[in-house]
Amino acid sequence: MTMSKSMLATEREEKSVVVIKCGGSIINELTDDFFQSLSVLKQNHHVVIVHGGGPDIAETLNGLNIQTEFVEGLRKTSDEVLNVVQMVLGGKVNKTFVTKLFKNKIKAVGLSGCDGAILQAQQIQDGKLGFVGEVSHVESNLLYSLLEQGYVPVISSIGMDENGQLLNVNADVAAGAVAKGLKAERLLFITDVKGVLKDGELLETLTVKEVEKLIDEQVITGGMIPKVKTAVSALSSSLDNVYIASGTSSFCNEQGLIGTSIKYDTKSKECNDERVVSNI
Template identity: 50%
Template structure:
């Protein structure tokens, strides 16, 4: 099954997804593709931790996750955010089913560094059979990035790396990072294809700045997970062209010399 497209939606874009985004998902399905969605939920997690007066800090870009923080992260990711996204897909006439990585041992994980990060994990194994069975039933699996160790201990997994691991395990055709812009812009113009080396240069010269930096870094790190190309697309407009191709910025390991 090499017609799988993994779509990663960050927590900050979920509230801004438009009808055009969901129409694009339908268009991909109409062309014979199977869709898997992995989502984050940072803003809602932050809001809930603040309201509960639970202190949280980031270490090297990852949220240090104590047992108390983990309970909140799971409540938001596997609970409210996951079901909200499933509801949005359903209301747009798309069959969707919400899961966390704990369900059916979907994401087996191990701690990255328990001393410095607590219950933060990385994916070691993906239950691709479960995902493919759902895809064969024409469901869109909507996955919250909570994994579990063999012992049953749950682990908080970065949504970007979870999406990359799932795409790699499924041998997906594409991994799409959904953002609030149409891709990487230079002087107002969309860059349709950039190499890893060019991305580094664009970050240095300030073309890539602000909120696009972590998105691009996540895409670059995903490419090291066995994926040769990744797309950055918009969740606010249609990202499928009339010809059926993807509209956005394609990141590739290296541009071919013609």
């Protein structure tokens, strides 16, 4: 029996989408609590995972003695580097993640962002950074088909341009694009801490202005700064709530999500979602 468009639309309305971004450094640190939380979340939501793999890419490049060039502090993705990125992200890291999910009784399908042209991208900075791109369009039909069959799509952050050229896409940016493209209810950035802490206590809710103030006051420091800035940049008209949560402890229970929720200020809401279009 095939599902009609109206039936598919009803299914989509019944379960909202949550996009989870996992960096390469946290994937091997994910605990049983993380996967248990994921199972709880999946009971009432469709879940999509987007991942990076920076540490594994760097390790492989070093092992192959491939030199990397930096342009204004940013790594340039040459053709040789891109081959490694494709191999590591779409291969080792992606399949390791899918295997972990399977072991925790979560059905998942590993995908590269170029599969089904999910992440359609454009080269940035006139090619000064090599084969690096930003997402211009999210093809959602394949993702919805998998979600409606109960699978968790696990997407590596490799995009493709209109000519079929693969592009290295920042995983944080890719996750934000997927969340906007699927009109996700929530976007979660998984880290090694529960969220933003002040004097050891979790700050459950922050506005954009409060984030800026805490950075100025040096409450938010070090590696948490790029995390909260990425969360802020992911906010849009359709995505007004982004979480920073833990991959080493529970991030979800029957009462809801556990972590720091970052929202727009009530009086200042700037949208940054014009570039991302979705086939919903």
